[in-house]
Amino acid sequence: MSGTVVDVAESAGDVAPPPVLRAENVGVAFGGVNALSGVTLEVRAGEVCGLIGPNGAGKTTLFDVLSGIRRPDSGVVRFAGVDVSARGPVWRARHGMRRTFQRQQLFGRLTVLDNLVVAEEWRGGGGGIAADLLALPSRRRRERERRVRAEEILDLCGLTDLRDKYAGTLPVGQARMVELARAVVDTPKVLLLDEPASGMSSAESVWLGEVVRRLVDHEQCAVLLVEHDVAFVMGLASRVVVLNLGEVLAEGTPAEVRANQAVRDAYLGGG
Numbered sequence: 322m323s324g325t326v327v328d329v330a331e332s333a334g335d336v337a338p339p340p341v342l343r344a345e346n347v348g349v350a351f352g353g354v355n356a357l358s359g360v361t362l363e364v365r366a367g368e369v370c371g372l373i374g375p376n377g378a379g380k381t382t383l384f385d386v387l388s389g390i391r392r393p394d395s396g397v398v399r400f401a402g403v404d405v406s407a408r409g410p411v412w413r414a415r416h417g418m419r420r421t422f423q424r425q426q427l428f429g430r431l432t433v434l435d436n437l438v439v440a441e442e443w444r445g446g447g448g449g450i451a452a453d454l455l456a457l458p459s460r461r462r463r464e465r466e467r468r469v470r471a472e473e474i475l476d477l478c479g480l481t482d483l484r485d486k487y488a489g490t491l492p493v494g495q496a497r498m499v500e501l502a503r504a505v506v507d508t509p510k511v512l513l514l515d516e517p518a519s520g521m522s523s524a525e526s527v528w529l530g531e532v533v534r535r536l537v538d539h540e541q542c543a544v545l546l547v548e549h550d551v552a553f554v555m556g557l558a559s560r561v562v563v564l565n566l567g568e569v570l571a572e573g574t575p576a577e578v579r580a581n582q583a584v585r586d587a588y589l590g591g592g
């Protein structure tokens with residue numbers, strides 16, 4: 322790898338900003354099974370890109386490669402233009418890549434607000450334990466800033482009324498929304514959302530769609546979304562990539578993908 326991850330700035334004259342995250346010709350094989358072959362996909366700041374495909378298409382494997390959990394057998398992953406293929410998930414997270422998982426990962430015995438503050442604290446506040454024990458003014462100021470940021474994100478997510486509830490007491494739909502808020506509070510450059518609507522009622526997934534849109538506009542982060550609920554993806558994403566048998570079968574706007582005959586045959590049920 323070379324260089325460092327830098328903020329992605331729109332270069333003068335370009336219509337679209339450069340991709341924040343890009344998988345280039347990625348291949349992964351498990352024994353004789355090609356889970357991914359020659360997959361190229363990118364996502365840009367301010368955009369929601371949907372990733373769909375039938376069971377076994379390779380969506381989870383691609384998320385694992387993008388987030389650094391799995392090294393690809395071939396191809397590279399670029400984050401803000403830099404080849405990060407050799408970097409692990411912690412490094413990528415530290416540089417602004419956040420992933421939510423299908424299983425819930427909240428701290429059940431912390432309040433909703435504290436779940437967000439903890440998500441900000443993992444970077445550390447500078448000064449270590451001594452600064453904590455001495456309650457240095459700089460540390461107290463940083464804590465106040467983190468609470469303000471957490472409250473701002475709770476507000477954007479429509480979660481302010483739940484801020485003092487213990488996360489472990491929340492029903493699935495609300496808990497999923499808190500997970501999203503946790504992922505966003507640390508100002509990621511890119512968010513990988515893995516089945517964010519699973520377990521949600523249809524009213525809750527409408528709420529989720531509105532919140533994701535609001536967060537993307539406010540934070541100008543890039544979102545890549547894997548979701549089995551195709552209608553949800555089509556309603557939210559501006560661009561959709563369809564994987565099938567480890568390859569990109571189609572890519573385009575939701576309308577283009579819906580009209581694509583190969584996609585209809587392989588996935589959406591013909592017709």
Ligand SMILES: Nc1ncnc2c1ncn2[C@@H]1O[C@H](COP(=O)(O)OP(=O)(O)OP(=O)(O)O)[C@@H](O)[C@H]1O
Pocket residue numbers: 351354355356374375376377378379380381382383
């Ligand atoms: N650890 C593994 N060992 C062996 N084969 C695997 C492994 N993980 C995934 N596969 C295979 O790789 C292919 C892609 O799987 P993957 O889980 O990425 O698909 P997916 O699109 O996420 O599927 P689903 O929608 O069911 O979650 C499948 O054929 C799967 O059986």
